[in-house]
Amino acid sequence: MIPHDILTLYDAKAFEYVIALLFLALFIPFWQYLSGEARPALQPAVQAARRKPARPLTELVEWFRMAPDAFYHPGHAWARAATDGRVALGVDDFAQKLVGRLKAVELPAVGTRLSLGEPAWRLRVDGKAVEMLSPVDGVVTDVNPMVVASPALANADPYGEGWLVKVDAPRFPAHRRTLLSGRLARSWIEDATNALRLRMSPEVGLALQDGGMPVDGIAHALDPDRWDVIASEFLLTQGNETPATGERR
C-alpha cells in the first residue's frame, strides 16, 4: 500500500464529487432562470402596442392616425420602402377603424403579382369580407406571419408590426409620385372624414358630441347589415364585397 497513490486517487475523486455537487447546486438556479420568463407572455397585438415604435410617431389627422413616411392609395392602403429594399404594404388607420376588429386577413400568396389599383387582399370581419386595392405594382415576396396568426395586429399597429405583405416593386420610386403623401394625404383624410361624418347615424354621433374618437367598426355602427357595402364604398372596391366562404390563402 503506497499512501501517496491513495492520496492522489482521493484528490481526483474529491474533485469529481465537488464538480458533481457544484453542477447539481448550479443547475437549480439555471433551470429556474431558463424555464422562467422575463415578463408574462403577452398577446402579439398587445406586445406590438407596447413595443417602442421603430419609426417616427404617427400623427393625428381628424380622427385617424397617419404615418408621415407612408404613401397612401385612395383605397386606404399604404406603401413604404422597407429597409431591405422591398416595399411594405398595409391598411391605413381609416380602413382598420372603418371595418373594425379583424377576424382574418386573406393575403396573397408569396409569388403573386399585384397590380396598382387591382384587388390585393381581403379583410374578414363577422363572416363578411371586403377587398382592398394594391397601392403598387409588384410581386409578393413575404407575408406577415404575425398578422396571419393574429389579425388584430393590423388594428393595433397598422403602420408598424401590422404590415401585411412585402413586395418586390422595382417601379415603386416612379409610382409613389402617383400616391398621396404629406399635406396632400392629410387633406385627403380630412375629406374622407367629412364624407364619413355625412354618413353618421345618431348612435355614432355621440362620439362626435363628446369630441372623442369614433368607435372601431364605424361601418358596422352605421349599418350592421350592410357594413361591407359601406366599407367597400370608402375602400373603392364597391361591388367586390363577398360573403364568407372558404379561405383564399
Next chain:
Amino acid sequence: MRSSAQTMTPQASWFSEKILMGLTPRAYVRSLFTPFDLIAGLILAVGIPVIIYRFAFGLGAATNLTQETPWGIWIGFDMLCGVALAAGGFSIASTVYIFGLKDFHPIVRPAVLTAFLGYLFAVLGLMCDLGRPWNLPIPMIYSFGTTSVMFEVGWCVMLYTTVLALEFSPALFEWLGIGEGIRRLIVKATIGLTVAAVLLSTLHQSSLGALFLMAPTKIHPLWYSPFIPAYFFISAIGAGLSMVIVESSLSHRAFQGRADHEVNLDRVAIGLARAAAVVLFAYFFLKLQGVADGGHWALLATPMGYWFLFEVLGFVLVPSLLFAHGARTRNTRLIKWTAAWTVLGAVVNRLNVSVIAFNWNIEHHYVPSWMEVVTTLTLVTTGVLCFRWTVNRMPILRELPQYRDEH
C-alpha cells in the same frame, strides 16, 4: 411520328413541372445565374477534377496524410463534424414521434433531410479518405471484425443512413405522386424507424469518440479522456439542436415561397434553445470531470490549456448561458446567433480531437493540403446544392394539403 409526338408531350410536361419547376429549359438555366450559383459552380469546377485526381493518383499525391497522421480533415471535418451536426435528425424525430411534442413537427422533415445529406456526404468524404474504398465490402460483409470499434461505426452509419433514407422517402413519394402504398407503409412505421434512429445514433455517435480511445498517447491529455464516447454523444445532441435552429432559420428565409407561413418558427427556436442550454450546461460539467479525472489541472495554464479553456468556456458554457437568456427573454435573434456559434464550436471540438490536439507534440504537425480543403469544400457545396434542389421541389418546408392531417 405522330403517335411518338403524342407520347412525348406528357413526358416533357412532367419533366418541366417536376424537374424544371414549371419553367422552360431556357428560363431554368437563366434562373441559375445567381452569385451563389456562380460561386458554387466555380468550387465544383475546381473540386471535381481534384477528386478525380485523388482517385487516379492516390492519397499520397493528393493529401498531406502520413503513416504518423493517417486521419486528416476528411475524417475530422467531413466525417466527425458531418455526423455530429446531423444529430438534429434523430433528436427532433424522437422529440416529435416518441415524446409527442407536436409543436416541433414542422421541422422534422428539414431536420431529417439535413441529417440524411449530412450522413451521405460524410460517407462520400470517407470514400475519399479510404485508401481502397472498393475493398469496403470485405470488412462490412465478408469478414466481420466484431472486436473493432470501426466495424461497429461502419455498420451503424450504414444502417442509420438507410433509416434516414426511409424516414425521408415519404416526401419523395408525395412529390412524385407514386408509390402511395409504400408511402403509407413507411408512415405507419415512423415510430419504429425513430426508435431505430435513436438506438443507432446513440451507438455510433459515441463509437466515433471511442475510436480515439485507441490513441491515449497521441491525443493531448486535456482532450483525451475515458469519457470521450459520452462527450461525443452529448455534444452531438447540442450541436444537432443548434444546427436545426440555424438550418430552419436560414431555409425559411431562403425558401420563403416554399415554406408554410403558419409555422411559428420563433416558438420552435425558443424550445430548441431551452433543450440546447440544458445539454450544453451538463456537457460543460462533464468536461470538467474529464480534467479532474485525469488530474490535468496544471495543463490548463499552458498554451494548449488556453485553447482548451477557450473551447469549453467560449463554445460550451457561454452558449449555454446565452441560449438560456435567449429562451427566457424570447430573443430569437440571440438564439440564432448562439446556435451558429455553437455549430462552429462543434466543428472546433471535433477538429481539436482529431487534428489539432492529435499528435500535437510531433515535429511536423499535419496541415491539410489545398486539395484536401478543396475536396471538403466541394462536398459541402454539393450537399447544400442537394438540399436546395430537394427543398425547391419536395414538400419539406410545407405540407401538401392532401397529406396535412395524417402526419
